[in-house]
Amino acid sequence: KNQVEQSPQSLIILEGKNCTLQCNYTVSPFSNLRWYKQDTGRGPVSLTIMTFSENTKSNGRYTATLDADTKQSSLHITASQLSDSASYICVVSAKNAGNMLTFGGGTRLMVKP
Amino acid sequence: DTGVSQNPRHKITKRGQNVTFRCDPISEHNRLYWYRQTLGQGPEFLTYFQNEAQLEKSRLLSDRFSAERPKGSFSTLEIQRTEQGDSAMYLCASSLPAGGNEQYFGPGTRLTVT
Numbered sequence: 001k002n003q004v005e006q007s008p009q010s011l012i013i014l015e016g017k018n019c020t021l022q023c024n025y026t027v028s029p030f031s032n033l034r035w036y037k038q039d040t041g042r043g044p045v046s047l048t049i050m051t052f053s054e055n056t057k058s059n060g061r062y063t064a065t066l067d068a069d070t071k072q073s074s075l076h077i078t079a080s081q082l083s084d085s086a087s088y089i090c091v092v093s094a095k096n097a098g099n100m101l102t103f104g105g106g107t108r109l110m111v112k113p
Numbered sequence: 114d115t116g117v118s119q120n121p122r123h124k125i126t127k128r129g130q131n132v133t134f135r136c137d138p139i140s141e142h143n144r145l146y147w148y149r150q151t152l153g154q155g156p157e158f159l160t161y162f163q164n165e166a167q168l169e170k171s172r173l174l175s176d177r178f179s180a181e182r183p184k185g186s187f188s189t190l191e192i193q194r195t196e197q198g199d200s201a202m203y204l205c206a207s208s209l210p211a212g213g214n215e216q217y218f219g220p221g222t223r224l225t226v227t
Contacts, residue, residue: 043218103155
């Protein structure tokens with residue numbers, strides 16, 4: 001069964017600090033992995049998308065890594081801001097799956113002043 | 114605004130009533146997806162369309178759930194005889210058809226069944 005597991009479930013950090021969120025997946029055959037940011041009461045918004053051959057991808061203060069051998073990904077947030085408070089969802093797509101996505105449960109991040 | 118839109122944004126209904134939600138995708142997107150998201154969880158796939166064809170519906174939660182996309186543009190998701198367990202956020206997303214293409218999500222419809 002295709003699964004995506006994220007850790008931690010929730011995280012509280014102080015403004016300006018860095019943090020790293022983890023994602024492990026069992027989706028096969030692997031197509032790509034996305035990280036989404038979801039503000040409370042809103043739909044998810046894509047941060048990064050990574051294919052099998054990509055190890056690192058950055059989007060501003062967000063840097064995602066992918067290890068396709070161990071089936072792990074991380075999202076690193078640098079110099080956190082209050083507006084980073086949201087849920088971060090790891091999403092994996094399988095090949096030949098009609099673009100259907102398998103979602104992790106998300107990590108709820110709270111950035112405090 | 115050229116993004117995915119959903120209506121209504123919030124719906125409160127009594128148990129046993131039928132509800133219908135609408136999704137308008139990005140205009141050039143052929144594929145449209147419906148998801149359900151409960152509090153603290155990631156979205157759960159329900160069904161998707163390519164144009165007007167519903168290509169996957171086996172993951173609809175029960176026969177009380179149905180979706181249509183009659184003209185290949187907007188879509189509706191109907192829940193008949195609602196139950197309290199149906200309370201959730203219902204998300205719609207759209208994409209271009211090629212594998213791996215980005216799915217763009219709407220703001221969701223939050224359903225509360227009392």
